[in-house]
Amino acid sequence: MSDSRPIGVFDSGLGGLTVVKSLCSLLPNESIVYFGDTARVPYGNKSKKLILEYSKEITDFLIKHDAKMVVVACNTASALALDELQKHSPIPVLGVIKPGATEAIKATSNNHIGIIGTVATISSKAYEKALHGLNGNIQTSSQACPLLVPLAEEGWLDGDVANTIVNHYLSPLNDNKIDTLILGCTHYPLLKDVIASQINDGTVLIDSAAAVARAVKKSLSDSDELNDSDEKGALTCFVSDIPMRFESVGQRFLGAPMDHVQTIHGI
Numbered sequence: 001m002s003d004s005r006p007i008g009v010f011d012s013g014l015g016g017l018t019v020v021k022s023l024c025s026l027l028p029n030e031s032i033v034y035f036g037d038t039a040r041v042p043y044g045n046k047s048k049k050l051i052l053e054y055s056k057e058i059t060d061f062l063i064k065h066d067a068k069m070v071v072v073a074c075n076t077a078s079a080l081a082l083d084e085l086q087k088h089s090p091i092p093v094l095g096v097i098k099p100g101a102t103e104a105i106k107a108t109s110n111n112h113i114g115i116i117g118t119v120a121t122i123s124s125k126a127y128e129k130a131l132h133g134l135n136g137n138i139q140t141s142s143q144a145c146p147l148l149v150p151l152a153e154e155g156w157l158d159g160d161v162a163n164t165i166v167n168h169y170l171s172p173l174n175d176n177k178i179d180t181l182i183l184g185c186t187h188y189p190l191l192k193d194v195i196a197s198q199i200n201d202g203t204v205l206i207d208s209a210a211a212v213a214r215a216v217k218k219s220l221s222d223s224d225e226l227n228d229s230d231e232k233g234a235l236t237c238f239v240s241d242i243p244m245r246f247e248s249v250g251q252r253f254l255g256a257p258m259d260h261v262q263t264i265h266g267i
Helices: 017-026 048-064 075-088 097-107 119-124 126-134 148-154 159-175 188-198 208-222 246-254
Strands: 007-011 032-036 069-072 093-095 112-117 139-144 180-183 204-207 235-239
Touching (some): 007 048, 017 032, 017 246, 032 048, 075 093, 075 097, 075 119, 093 208, 097 126, 097 180, 097 208, 112 119, 112 126, 119 126, 119 139, 126 139, 139 159, 148 159, 148 188, 148 246, 159 188, 188 204, 204 208
Parallel strands (some): 007 032, 007 069, 032 235, 069 093, 112 139, 112 180
16 A cells, blocks of 8 residues: 655754655655754754654644654754654654664674764763663763754865864764764764764764664555655655755755745744
């Protein structure tokens, strides 16, 4: 049975479009409804209560748009609100943390996994909890990288500045001899090349956006909800505000022009 209902995806801003890009690549027939909460970004400096409130509002909005599952393409919301969202929602809700952790455990040889992310994500220890829940023998080294999000949004993806900043953040992880590195922020896939150039040779990079796309495909396949139509899926984008440079930043994350974006005030 083919299920043509869309996949719902949301993030605090536009970084989650890297997840959308991975979904479109892996599941080209699936339609996607994306909500970027650009009026209230960032979530990282807000209380757990407020993040949960926003996340429930957006989940309900996506359900009204007939989503068959919701992907929380935001590490902060995944860390702080996922359990409550899963209880709240009548449809499956998938976060970005467990898929990345699962793939990292499969990839590591020496059981020492590094994690980079925003201050909020690293402080939450959500990746450590997920990794240790899957394998109690895993050793972790984590590093908050507050300058990587602005680098990605500015498009400074290579060159001296990017190399210097990334090297500064990754040096302690290199010293700790990690063999696997989780890119624990949806902005970081844009910086994958510079990260790969500054991390120890042979270190496996876990792109959480690609890991989530694979987890979505497995979930939909298991529940017989894949869209097996031959037609290309449609992408519908909603935002809570149109910020400056919105189109150029959005296109950088999505890898394609952002067409027909609708602004929703007060969900």
